[in-house]
Amino acid sequence: xxxxxxxxxxxxxxxxxxxxxxxxxxxxxxxxxxxxxWPNFLLKEWIIGAIFLVGFLILTVAHPSPLERQADPxxxxxxxxxxxxxxxxxxxxxxxxxxxxxxVIGAIIMPGLAIGxxxxxxxxxxxxxxxxxxxxxxxxxxxxxxxxxxYLTWESVVNHDWDAAxxxxxxxxxxxxxxSDPGYEIYMGQSCVTCHGENFEGTPAGVPLTGTGHxxxxxxxxxxxxxxxxxxxxxxxxxFSGSEEELQQLAEFxxxxxxx
Amino acid sequence: xxxxxYDWVDERLDITPIWRxxxxxxxPEHVNPAxxxxxxxxxxxxxxxxxxxxxxxxxMFLTMYYTPDIENAWKSVYYLQNEVAFxxxxxxxxxxxxxxxxxxxxxxxxxxxxxxxYKKPRELNxxxxxxxxxxxxGLGFTGYLLPWDMKALFATKxxxxxxxxxxxxxxxxxxxxxxxxxxxxxQTLTRFFAIHVFFLPAALLGLLAAHxxxxxxxxxxxxx
Numbered sequence: 001x002x003x004x005x006x007x008x009x010x011x012x013x014x015x016x017x018x019x020x021x022x023x024x025x026x027x028x029x030x031x032x033x034x035x036x037x038w039p040n041f042l043l044k045e046w047i048i049g050a051i052f053l054v055g056f057l058i059l060t061v062a063h064p065s066p067l068e069r070q071a072d073p074x075x076x077x078x079x080x081x082x083x084x085x086x087x088x089x090x091x092x093x094x095x096x097x098x099x100x101x102x103x104v105i106g107a108i109i110m111p112g113l114a115i116g117x118x119x120x121x122x123x124x125x126x127x128x129x130x131x132x133x134x135x136x137x138x139x140x141x142x143x144x145x146x147x148x149x150x151y152l153t154w155e156s157v158v159n160h161d162w163d164a165a166x167x168x169x170x171x172x173x174x175x176x177x178x179x180s181d182p183g184y185e186i187y188m189g190q191s192c193v194t195c196h197g198e199n200f201e202g203t204p205a206g207v208p209l210t211g212t213g214h215x216x217x218x219x220x221x222x223x224x225x226x227x228x229x230x231x232x233x234x235x236x237x238x239x240f241s242g243s244e245e246e247l248q249q250l251a252e253f254x255x256x257x258x259x260x
Numbered sequence: 261x262x263x264x265x266y267d268w269v270d271e272r273l274d275i276t277p278i279w280r281x282x283x284x285x286x287x288p289e290h291v292n293p294a295x296x297x298x299x300x301x302x303x304x305x306x307x308x309x310x311x312x313x314x315x316x317x318x319x320m321f322l323t324m325y326y327t328p329d330i331e332n333a334w335k336s337v338y339y340l341q342n343e344v345a346f347x348x349x350x351x352x353x354x355x356x357x358x359x360x361x362x363x364x365x366x367x368x369x370x371x372x373x374x375x376x377x378y379k380k381p382r383e384l385n386x387x388x389x390x391x392x393x394x395x396x397x398g399l400g401f402t403g404y405l406l407p408w409d410m411k412a413l414f415a416t417k418x419x420x421x422x423x424x425x426x427x428x429x430x431x432x433x434x435x436x437x438x439x440x441x442x443x444x445x446x447q448t449l450t451r452f453f454a455i456h457v458f459f460l461p462a463a464l465l466g467l468l469a470a471h472x473x474x475x476x477x478x479x480x481x482x483x484x
Contacts, residue, residue: 118390
């Protein structure tokens with residue numbers, strides 16, 4: 001707090017009362033082509049912000065953010081993937097020297113060393129030189145790290161099955177159906193339900209039945225003869241055992257689901 | 261009229277020095293893209309802050325619909341994405357902004373590194389910057405779980421296992437994050453939500469304030 005003879009304050013506060021306006025510093029006294037941040041520089045700088053924002057919004061509109069189906073902890077077949085900036089760590093943990101018994105190396109020691117080194121850079125590179133090529137060691141280490149990060153991310157991206165990843169997370173629309181239909185009773189009584197699920201949502205052993213577009217005739221054929229795809233029997237034949245009439249009821253009921 | 265109001269407030273509260281400290285400084289030629297186009301590399305820090313502001317604003321709007329509960333989290337995000345007016349845009353900004361903030365922050369870090377700007381007397385500001393980097397990664401990690409879809413759940417499982425592999429204290433970190441020694445569920449979601457919207461942003465704002473106060477105190481590093 002300022003005190004002194006001749007100082008005037010506003011009321012009984014500690015705010016000094018000024019006689020005349022304080023004039024900001026004149027920038028002409030600074031060397032070079034400096035300019036005032038407020039308002040001169042800011043009136044140009046917003047252009048960069050605006051260009052950036054336009055690009056950002058185009059990205060946002062062109063690519064809606066992804067949302068997979070609701071989390072299901074029982075689906076242990078799901079292969080997880082972190083956000084792209086963690087892919088390098090994800091890839092590192094796939095290598096033998098950094099996984100299994102050496103997991104601690106890949107998960108803790110290597111990232112810890114990298115972050116620790118980054119944090120303490122000012123105390124390791126203490127010379128006064130600032131130009132990157134005049135301090136080859138820090139520059140080389142940083143370029144090496146950059147190369148490693150880009151390489152690991154790249155390896156992770158090319159070794160990932162993106163189509164399978166998309167399929168395993170897709171949102172499956174829930175089918176609307178009539179549980180009192182005799183066809184549903186037959187469906188539940190046959191082996192169909194064990195692979196295709198109670199709500200036709202599919203399981204790892206059988207595809208979802210919703211939206212396949214099959215007609216009643218096709219369904220009746222599949223239930224008896226199974227499915228052959230690329231020369232492989234993907235659904236066994238004779239999955240259905242029952243009367244011809246029941247088969248007809250089942251096929252007609254299922255066609256209401258597959259047409260959804 | 262506005263001037264009179266300003267003078268009235270200023271006389272009583274002496275606010276002029278406050279905003280002068282923030283706004284009244286010179287921008288040197290070597291960081292001004294209007295003089296040297298290559299100086300755009302000095303914009304990365306400011307753009308990181310710009311995206312951070314977008315993240316805070318879009319995140320505030322997202323919490324108007326989001327429910328941190330395993331029954332409703334996914335449904336609320338689905339509703340927001342598909343039913344709410346401009347919900348897709350707001351969520352999209354938050355989603356892509358999270359990636360952009362990492363990109364811009366990384367570029368800013370590289371600029372500071374390769375121009376040697378972390379050297380004396382700016383060591384402390386560099387260290388605060390690295391801590392901001394860590395907090396941002398933490399925000400990315402905790403935010404990934406919140407939509408409660410398949411990739412969120414299983415990626416977080418892996419992340420928590422990695423945290424659990426820390427020697428000696430790993431198990432404690434795991435329980436602190438997940439809320440349980442074995443289950444990743446309702447407790448985990450509420451904890452990640454709290455960390456994502458309260459703990460880490462509070463830390464981030466504190467660190468950003470320190471970062472900016474230091475840069476205003478010391479000024480930007482000189483030309484190479």
